[in-house]
Amino acid sequence: MSAQTSNRRVQREINLDAEADRVWAALTDSALLEDWLAEDVDIDAERGGELTLRVDGEERNGTVIEAEPERRLAFTWEREGEGESLVEFALEPAVGGGTRLVVVEQALNGPVALATTGWEARLKRLELVLGRVLVFA
Amino acid sequence: MATPADAVFTALADPTRRRLIETLAARQSATASALARELPITRQAVAKHLAALRAARLVRAARRGRETQYSLETKPLAEVSAWAERVGAEWDRHLARLERALADREP
Numbered sequence: 087m088s089a090q091t092s093n094r095r096v097q098r099e100i101n102l103d104a105e106a107d108r109v110w111a112a113l114t115d116s117a118l119l120e121d122w123l124a125e126d127v128d129i130d131a132e133r134g135g136e137l138t139l140r141v142d143g144e145e146r147n148g149t150v151i152e153a154e155p156e157r158r159l160a161f162t163w164e165r166e167g168e169g170e171s172l173v174e175f176a177l178e179p180a181v182g183g184g185t186r187l188v189v190v191e192q193a194l195n196g197p198v199a200l201a202t203t204g205w206e207a208r209l210k211r212l213e214l215v216l217g218r219v220l221v222f223a
Numbered sequence: 224m225a226t227p228a229d230a231v232f233t234a235l236a237d238p239t240r241r242r243l244i245e246t247l248a249a250r251q252s253a254t255a256s257a258l259a260r261e262l263p264i265t266r267q268a269v270a271k272h273l274a275a276l277r278a279a280r281l282v283r284a285a286r287r288g289r290e291t292q293y294s295l296e297t298k299p300l301a302e303v304s305a306w307a308e309r310v311g312a313e314w315d316r317h318l319a320r321l322e323r324a325l326a327d328r329e330p
Contacts, residue, residue, distance in 0.1 A: 094232055094303060096311040100318045104325040112321060121328075122320035141313070171310075189318070191310055193232065 094171075095192035101180045102187055106156040109177055109185045113159050129161075137161050148173075162194070170194045231299045234279035239264060240272050244281065244295065252285070252294035 102109055112118045114131035124139035124146075135150040148163035151172070160174040171193045180186040234240055239262070246261050247253060255273060259266040273293055276282040281299050285292050 094306050096307050096314060098311065098314045098318055100322065102322060102325055108325060108328075112325060118324070121324040123317055187318075187321075189314055191314065193306070 095190065097188065097190045099186065099188045101184055103184045106177050106179070106185050109187060110156045110159075113175055114153065131159065137163065139163075168193075230279040231281060231303055234276055234281055235303075237272070237275075239268070240276060243269070243272050243276065247282065247293065247295045252292040254290050254292060258293070 112122065114129065116127045116129050119127040119129065124141045127139040129135065129137045129150070131150055131153050133150060133153055137148040137150060139146055144166050146163040146165060148161050150161045152158055152160040156177060158176050160172065162170050162172050164170045171191055174190045176188045178186050242262060243258060246258060255266055255269045259269045262269065273282055277284060279299065280296055282293050283296050
């Protein structure tokens with residue numbers, strides 16, 4: 087049971103029939119993101135950039151944590167009525183051509199979710215988020 | 224915003240508490256002393272972890288005579304798997320659309 091319940095984390099992988107530059111554009115260009123991820127997308131795809139979009143009519147806001155062109159993109163977002171979670175994309179060449187895309191979403195829990203005000207809390211949250219990103223790398 | 228699921232995750236972040244839950248899952252109920260005999264930690268440590276699990280509503284306590292019997296609350300754990308199912312299904316849907324979008328815009 088621990089494998090399923092000890093982490094609020096999901097991972098998906100897909101081999102895409104497209105080179106990394108096209109996949110990267112699909113992940114970071116607001117107009118292209120509207121083709122597949124959400125509506126009304128506005129993303130500033132660099133570290134510290136803001137992200138707003140609507141998924142199934144529900145607004146989500148977040149912050150870009152990491153953007154390494156054609157390799158890694160990480161941002162946070164917050165589902166309505168829930169705590170924040172971290173979304174990470176990793177791109178790598180797929181065997182036999184194309185691009186392998188790995189997506190991980192994990193909830194940022196407890197103290198992170200509780201830290202909602204003040205700079206100290208913001209810095210702590212960023213530190214924690216970056217710590218997790220490094221673990222992922 | 225902290226949700227009940229957050230409390231569950233904080234409680235489950237500790238490996239000893241996860242062991243404790245697995246031990247409790249294997250039986251209907253147990254006392255703190257019985258749990259301490261099965262795990263490589265003291266009765267005091269068991270009591271401390273049980274308190275944290277009760278605070279997260281993962282464990283319930285029932286007094287029987289002079290003893291307190293602890294057993295698992297399964298609902299919060301089920302909610303946690305529901306999160307993974309819901310979020311996983313959302314990504315399946317997104318990625319299927321991404322695959323199609325890339326095929327449609329083939330240069």
